[in-house]
Amino acid sequence: MDTIVGVMYCKNEVDVLPVTIPEALKHVDTMFITDDGSEDGSWELIQYFKQQYPSKIELIRQDPSPFDQ
Secondary structure: OOOOEEEEEEOOOOOOHHHHHHHHHOOOOEEEEEEOOOOOOHHHHHHHHHHHOOOOEEEEEOOOOHHHO
16 A cells, blocks of 8 residues: 655744644645744644644754855
């Protein structure tokens, strides 16, 4: 059986994540969510979803670097 893996890259998207993550999870077996140093509460919300779906979500946190500018 094939496995469908989703990848979500986000930064400061707390306004759309409450809809986007649950909808995406309907279509994948596993989802990797990468946060690139959000400052609007996105990371905390992503961690909440990880607690709700521990077997389906993998988290990656990347703190911003001076070279991001």
